[in-house]
Amino acid sequence: xxxxxxxxxxxxxxxxxxxxxxxxxxxxxxxxxxxxxxxxxxxxxxxxxxxxxxxxxxxxxxxxxxxxxxxxxxxxxxxxxxxxxxxxxxxxxxxxxxxxxxxxxxxxxxxxxxxxxxxxxxxxxxxxxxxxxxxxxxxxxxxxxxxxxxxxxxxxxxxxxxxxxxxxxxxxxxxxxxxxxxxxxxxxxxxxxxxxxxxxxxxxxxxxxxxxxxxxxxxxxxxxxxxxxxxxxxxxxxxxxxxxxxxxxxxxxxxxxxxxxxxxxxxxxxxxxxxxxxxxxxxxxxx
Amino acid sequence: xxxxxxxxxxxxxxxxxxxxxxxxxxxxxxxxxxxxxxxxxxxxxxxxxxxxxxxxxxxxxxxxxxxxxxxxxxxxxxxxxxxxxxxxxxxxxxxxxxxxxxxxxxxxxxxxxxxxxxxxxxxxxxxxxxxxxxxxxxxxxxxxxxxxxxxxxxxxxxxxxxxxxxxxxxxxxxxxxxxxxxxxxxxxxxxxxxxxxxxxxxxxxxxxxxxxxxxxxxxxxxxxxxxxxxxxxxxxxxxxxxxxxxxxxxxxxxxxxxxxxxxxxxxxxxxxxxxxxxxxxxxxxxxxxxxxxxxxxxxxxxxxxxxxxxxxxxxxxxxxxxxxxxxxxxxxxxxxxxxxxxxxxxxxxxxxxxxxx
Numbered sequence: 185x186x187x188x189x190x191x192x193x194x195x196x197x198x199x200x201x202x203x204x205x206x207x208x209x210x211x212x213x214x215x216x217x218x219x220x221x222x223x224x225x226x227x228x229x230x231x232x233x234x235x236x237x238x239x240x241x242x243x244x245x246x247x248x249x250x251x252x253x254x255x256x257x258x259x260x261x262x263x264x265x266x267x268x269x270x271x272x273x274x275x276x277x278x279x280x281x282x283x284x285x286x287x288x289x290x291x292x293x294x295x296x297x298x299x300x301x302x303x304x305x306x307x308x309x310x311x312x313x314x315x316x317x318x319x320x321x322x323x324x325x326x327x328x329x330x331x332x333x334x335x336x337x338x339x340x341x342x343x344x345x346x347x348x349x350x351x352x353x354x355x356x357x358x359x360x361x362x363x364x365x366x367x368x369x370x371x372x373x374x375x376x377x378x379x380x381x382x383x384x385x386x387x388x389x390x391x392x393x394x395x396x397x398x399x400x401x402x403x404x405x406x407x408x409x410x411x412x413x414x415x416x417x418x419x420x421x422x423x424x425x426x427x428x429x430x431x432x433x434x435x436x437x438x439x440x441x442x443x444x445x446x447x448x449x450x451x452x453x454x455x456x457x458x459x460x461x462x463x464x465x466x467x468x469x470x471x
Numbered sequence: 472x473x474x475x476x477x478x479x480x481x482x483x484x485x486x487x488x489x490x491x492x493x494x495x496x497x498x499x500x501x502x503x504x505x506x507x508x509x510x511x512x513x514x515x516x517x518x519x520x521x522x523x524x525x526x527x528x529x530x531x532x533x534x535x536x537x538x539x540x541x542x543x544x545x546x547x548x549x550x551x552x553x554x555x556x557x558x559x560x561x562x563x564x565x566x567x568x569x570x571x572x573x574x575x576x577x578x579x580x581x582x583x584x585x586x587x588x589x590x591x592x593x594x595x596x597x598x599x600x601x602x603x604x605x606x607x608x609x610x611x612x613x614x615x616x617x618x619x620x621x622x623x624x625x626x627x628x629x630x631x632x633x634x635x636x637x638x639x640x641x642x643x644x645x646x647x648x649x650x651x652x653x654x655x656x657x658x659x660x661x662x663x664x665x666x667x668x669x670x671x672x673x674x675x676x677x678x679x680x681x682x683x684x685x686x687x688x689x690x691x692x693x694x695x696x697x698x699x700x701x702x703x704x705x706x707x708x709x710x711x712x713x714x715x716x717x718x719x720x721x722x723x724x725x726x727x728x729x730x731x732x733x734x735x736x737x738x739x740x741x742x743x744x745x746x747x748x749x750x751x752x753x754x755x756x757x758x759x760x761x762x763x764x765x766x767x768x769x770x771x772x773x774x775x776x777x778x779x780x781x782x783x784x785x786x787x788x789x790x791x792x793x794x795x796x797x798x799x800x801x802x803x804x805x806x807x808x809x810x811x812x813x814x815x816x817x818x819x820x821x822x823x824x825x826x827x828x
Contacts, residue, residue: 280646365558368529373623374550383564383575 187412217239217444235245247421248429249453255425256404259343263400266344267351271359272385275353285356303342326458328415332422339411339423346410347400349359354396358389394465398458405454426450473539474630475503475526480535483523488533497519497688499535503632503666503681508658510667510679514711518688519668523634526666528552539631555624555633559640561616565609569600572608573622577710580627590591594626597657614646621654625661632664639674651677674711684708704817704822709752715780718758719817722751729816732786735764737811739824747819755780757813758792759794760799764808765790769799783807 218236221229239245274284294302309315309327318326328335362384370380408427411417417432419425424432430450434443480499488494496518503509511519524530526537528549536545544552555576564572573591582590592713595601598618603611608619617638635654639647655678658665667678675682676696684691684699684707692704703709709717722731727742729735731751738751760781767783767790779798780793783805790807799805816824 282759334529363560363562365562367562368524368527369556369562369620369623371529371549372527372554372556373576375575378581379579383566387564387566 213446214444218448219439220441222440231441237316238448238450239446244429248426251422251424252405252426255340255343255407256401258340259347259404260397260400262340262344263348263351264397267348267396268355268393270348270352271355271379274356276360285353288352290295290349291346292312292349294346294366295411297413299342299346300410301411303338303345304414307338328419330419332419335415335419335423339414342410342414343404347403350399351393351396354392355389358386358392362388390465394462397465398462400453401461402458405457430460474505474541475501475632475664476538476541477501477522477526478536478538480522480532482518482525482530482534482535492807494533495688496525496532499690501683501690501693503664505540506662506664508655508665508678508680510665510675510682511685512669512672512675512682512711513685517685519670519685520636521666521688522685523556523666523788527554527556527634541794553627553629553631555627555630555706557617557621557624557633557635557638559637561613561620561641563608563611563616563619565607567608569595569608569619570604572619573604573626576623576627581672590626590628594622596798597625597660598622598653605735614642614650617642617650618653621657625657625663630663634665635665635667635669636726637671638667639669639671646676653812654678660759672714676712684711686711701813702822703752706750706752706817706820709754713728713754713756715755715791717752717754720751720753720785720788722749722816724749731765734787736765736809738814738816738824739812742816743823743825744818748799750814750817750820752817752822753789753809753813755793757810758790759810760792760794760809761806761808764806767805767807769801769803769805772798772801781805 189368219231219233221231223229223236270288275281292400306312307315307317307326307328315326318324326334327340327436366384367380367390370384375383406427407425409429411423411425412428412431416421417428427450430443433446480496481494482496483494485493491497499522511522513519515796521530525532528544528547528551538544539552553637564575567575570591570807573594574587577587577590591604592601595604596623600615600618600622603615608616611619616807621633621635621638624630639650642650649676654665654667658678659660665678667675669675676699680695681693682696682699683693684705686705686707692699692708694702694704699708699712703717706717706719710719720731722729722736724730729738729749729751731741736751765785767785769781769783770789771782773780773782778793778795780791781794781798782789784790785807792807812826815822
């Protein structure tokens with residue numbers, strides 16, 4: 185006999201509460217701020233969509249968004265191919281496998297703010313190992329606190345150092361799952377190394393690569409700690425990415441309304457790009 | 472198309488093989504005629520896949536040589552040997568269409584587009600996959616995938632040999648039969664030398680003109696399916712082939728007189744050699760119930776459809792007999808008779824009787 189009652193809801197309740205407290209309530213608070221003007225003493229005035237309009241029309245937002253896209257584009261275009269190349273050249277069996285894997289995983293284990301601090305000291309022209317080497321041994325002017333180009337090179341290099349491993353490890357997982365018979369068949373079919381990559385390795389890596397790119401996109405698009413510790417958004421505003429700008433508006437200027445509107449727009453963009461990318465990448469499989 | 476010769480082939484996976492047991496393949500000498508259908512039959516781990524990979528060039532033998540039409544190819548890489556291999560699990564290029572899959576080996580060798588098209592359509596028709604040519608290969612069922620990987624082997628008209636490494640493992644039972652007869656038909660049409668590796672005797676016996684039975688890295692017997700069934704050269708072949716396999720019974724021999732459990736048994740002919748471990752071999756098909764003969768007690772009767780298999784005990788030895796019609800009940804005392812021309816003596820595993828002319 186099937187008994188009908190509403191007890192099943194009790195099982196869902198803990199999750200509902202958890203999601204409410206860590207996602208729903210915070211995001212609704214942000215929505216609440218984004219349509220109001222706040223003053224001290226908890227005074228609120230209705231603003232409607234005014235803040236959204238202001239943010240979307242502001243040059244400051246446009247340039248921060250532009251820098252953000254440029255940063256994400258650069259690190260993806262470097263980390264994904266580099267990660268695949270490293271994964272392809274890693275040994276498939278033997279004692280070097282664990283050595284390679286652990287070495288690869290090391291950068292990812294270091295906390296974000298430590299990475300920023302490390303690279304800050306590393307690149308200082310007077311005492312940093314790299315900074316000193318480039319400036320004094322190679323004789324090339326390199327100072328990320330003064331030159332925007334140097335600052336950009338530093339934050340991109342830092343991110344590549346920190347996160348290429350993720351692409352490597354995921355690609356490697358995809359590669360080792362390919363049975364030997366595929367390589368043997370390709371040999372017999374007379375396929376060149378490029379064709380082996382194009383028709384065997386790449387298709388087999390596709391699923392994990394989609395995840396890797398998605399993770400790297402979301403992570404780099406929301407990056408805050410490392411560039412903040414390293415350059416603080418400078419020199420000038422040259423490395424002020426969206427998240428750094430957002431924190432400046434919210435906590436620096438305490439403009440909660442515009443900051444809330446901006447973070448919602450920011451969120452929408454991240455979501456939209458991720459969704460578009462994922463849909464496009466998985467479209468073929470559904471056919 | 473080519474004749475294949477294996478000369479003193481030995482292979483070990485160890486860098487410095489010492490004893491005989493270090494070798495996965497021990498001394499193989501074989502001659503395969505151009506256009507023949509051969510099967511390599513043996514239990515898992517007997518070295519048949521090793522042998523196949525050596526012929527295809529994926530492995531280099533530790534010793535010995537492989538000749539295609541008397542040309543030494545031992546040191547040639549797989550793509551220069553002009554061979555084709557179909558693997559246990561279908562290997563297809565997921566992102567390509569069926570057409571591109573079939574065309575792949577030709578395009579890699581720079582064959583002209585018109586010729587590629589002609590060959591692909593010809594092979595597709597042979598395999599009955601013409602209507603699938605435009606679909607993505609990843610959407611096919613396992614048996615069609617396996618057909619495509621066979622097709623990739625057959626599409627080149629210059630292949631020396633097509634090799635099959637247990638190609639029907641992942642195929643559903645009812646499709647196995649279809650694909651097997653398809654293979655046989657293909658062999659008759661393309662006339663390429665084909666080598667089929669399997670541990671399934673039905674597959675080997677239905678496909679091949681000549682079956683090579685292997686055990687522990689050695690060739691035990693080469694022969695037609697009928698020869699393997701009727702005159703196994705080794706007890707291993709006897710019980711590996713046939714269902715149920717040959718009765719191999721501990722026996723005694725003294726100056727050509729053979730006895731089982733103290734009773735004299737007539738064998739097919741003259742006994743050769745002396746000493747060693749003596750065994751009698753007789754297929755269950757040639758053991759019959761009779762009024763006189765070996766005394767036995769029925770232990771088990773299994774009905775396997777067309778006939779029954781009666782398992783009876785003579786002393787501590789169990790003997791199987793294939794019986795048609797009425798069978799005795801369990802526990803009954805019966806007498807067994809051996810057909811003399813099918814009763815053989817094995818010394819240390821090897822056949823030791825000669826047929827009297």
